[in-house]
Amino acid sequence: MRISRRDALRGVSAVLAAGAFVPTARAQAQAQNQAGAPRRGGVLPLVYSVETHTLFAPGGGGGNPLLVSTKILERLVRMEHDQSITGQLAERWEGAPDGRSYTFHLRRNVQWHDGRPFTAEDIAYNAVEHWQKFAGNPAIRAISGAQALDPHTVRISFGQPTPEALVLASLSGSETQIVPKHIYGGTDIRQNPANNAPVGTGPFRFKEWRRGSHVELERNAQYWETGLPHLDGIVIRYLQDPQSRAAAFEVGEVLLGVGAPFPPAEMRRLAGTGRFDATDRGGLQEFMVVEMNTRNPILADRRVRQAIGFALDRQLVVDVVMNGFGRVATGTVSDVYTRYYNRDVAQYALDVRRAERLLDEAGHRRPGRNAPRFELKLVVGPWYAENVRMGQYLQQALGDVGIKVNIVSADRAGAIRQIYQQWDFDLSVSNNVSYADPLMRSTMLYTTANIARTPFRNVSGYSNAELDRLVDDAAKELDPAKRIALLNRVQKIAAEDLPVLPIAYKQNMTFAHKRVRNHSTRPEWMYDSWKDVWLAP
Numbered sequence: 001m002r003i004s005r006r007d008a009l010r011g012v013s014a015v016l017a018a019g020a021f022v023p024t025a026r027a028q029a030q031a032q033n034q035a036g037a038p039r040r041g042g043v044l045p046l047v048y049s050v051e052t053h054t055l056f057a058p059g060g061g062g063g064n065p066l067l068v069s070t071k072i073l074e075r076l077v078r079m080e081h082d083q084s085i086t087g088q089l090a091e092r093w094e095g096a097p098d099g100r101s102y103t104f105h106l107r108r109n110v111q112w113h114d115g116r117p118f119t120a121e122d123i124a125y126n127a128v129e130h131w132q133k134f135a136g137n138p139a140i141r142a143i144s145g146a147q148a149l150d151p152h153t154v155r156i157s158f159g160q161p162t163p164e165a166l167v168l169a170s171l172s173g174s175e176t177q178i179v180p181k182h183i184y185g186g187t188d189i190r191q192n193p194a195n196n197a198p199v200g201t202g203p204f205r206f207k208e209w210r211r212g213s214h215v216e217l218e219r220n221a222q223y224w225e226t227g228l229p230h231l232d233g234i235v236i237r238y239l240q241d242p243q244s245r246a247a248a249f250e251v252g253e254v255l256l257g258v259g260a261p262f263p264p265a266e267m268r269r270l271a272g273t274g275r276f277d278a279t280d281r282g283g284l285q286e287f288m289v290v291e292m293n294t295r296n297p298i299l300a301d302r303r304v305r306q307a308i309g310f311a312l313d314r315q316l317v318v319d320v321v322m323n324g325f326g327r328v329a330t331g332t333v334s335d336v337y338t339r340y341y342n343r344d345v346a347q348y349a350l351d352v353r354r355a356e357r358l359l360d361e362a363g364h365r366r367p368g369r370n371a372p373r374f375e376l377k378l379v380v381g382p383w384y385a386e387n388v389r390m391g392q393y394l395q396q397a398l399g400d401v402g403i404k405v406n407i408v409s410a411d412r413a414g415a416i417r418q419i420y421q422q423w424d425f426d427l428s429v430s431n432n433v434s435y436a437d438p439l440m441r442s443t444m445l446y447t448t449a450n451i452a453r454t455p456f457r458n459v460s461g462y463s464n465a466e467l468d469r470l471v472d473d474a475a476k477e478l479d480p481a482k483r484i485a486l487l488n489r490v491q492k493i494a495a496e497d498l499p500v501l502p503i504a505y506k507q508n509m510t511f512a513h514k515r516v517r518n519h520s521t522r523p524e525w526m527y528d529s530w531k532d533v534w535l536a537p
Helices: 005-018 021-034 063-072 120-134 164-171 242-250 264-272 302-311 314-321 352-361 385-399 412-421 465-476 480-497
Strands: 043-048 077-079 085-087 090-095 101-106 143-150 153-158 204-210 214-219 233-238 276-279 286-292 326-328 374-380 403-408 427-433 500-506 510-513
Touching (some): 063 204, 063 233, 077 164, 085 090, 101 120, 242 264, 264 510, 302 352, 302 385, 302 480, 302 500, 314 326, 314 385, 314 500, 374 385, 374 412, 385 403, 385 427, 412 427, 465 480
Parallel strands (some): 374 403, 374 427
Antiparallel strands (some): 077 085, 090 101, 101 153, 204 214, 214 233, 276 510
């Protein structure tokens, strides 16, 4: 695929023509969500693009397992739409003045899906044997111990002062789902068979995973919150073909699509019919990235990485590759999270001459008119169609500055293995997520401690002692203003060194038939429990 300026202008025109539907759809979705009293019953069928590799993965494991596990497994606390924190399995909590321990008072009469009681011992096990061992978040890694004070009270201790806002935001996140000690204790949590048939305390129970087809969940009749969940069940259908997903949704075989589920042209068309709710409210703050493997001596030179940044037209990517469903990224902290977002960082607008000059300075002059400066292997994460198109554009754009890019195709499992487990790539097109606090995800792309064969961490092999120190300091700084200053500096260094090039923040749309009520109500709603979702008659 070669993208021309005419293609770009055509894309911009399409975006301008279609861009007005989102605010209207938000208002429609909100009105539908608020209309009428919740109704009990019904099974919610939804469609998702790529089948998950497991139903629960320690440390989160990416969006596919989280879509399932968050309906089954719960967390201590929950983040609301205004980013405030409310209790989930914890009713209340208090922190020590020095920020080195937090005590949580748990709900009573909570049962695991197999009928065993949920107790403080479960939290003590998870804190030390699960969260702390698999987290990339330095706040969670700082857990030094956990003690069950009684069956419904647990104290979690930290090896350093840890801000309450960071602790609570982290405990509401994907890395701190709670699994049962009586099933996982004494086992390798990564290999436990329960990962593919999870047992939790959540509103829905695992019923069936039919590989290549769907996952089915059923209502937890013993759920601790009276009257919930409203639904009798959820069926997650996996359809890789984007046109098949759109067709299944339009004819009502499925009632919900999440994570920008259809091709952009189909999303515009379906939203324009007025028959469906279409909104990015509650969408995941996800962004497209190009990861650069600094283990390659060529990419170890910062000038080469910066040259790649200047060789790309990211606005064109938004307008054409993403069909307008996004905006140019200025860093790995989403601009939605205004408290920590720092726009005052190095920017990489298209500048081919500057890219060529940097490559020359790095010692990679063109050897001849048609000969490349060097070659790079590109592995594309195929979990989104726009990633594949981005790979084609990247090959074209870098070819224009004398870098030959060889694209290696792989399915989801193969791409995860090649990029994140084998590190067998030079460039990757992938995705990551920005959460409410940068230490929950954004800094994981850069810190030395996150160089691990774990998906969506520091796969570039980048290591900077100053950045590591700033992140560690931000993890224990109790003064909010000082902490913001530290995180601003982290963002500056990351943008200057550029081991990961942020391309665009995605506009993650949710599409729902109007029978589906109370959806898209919280940040990262895809990974909420959906206990309060209901179906109108």
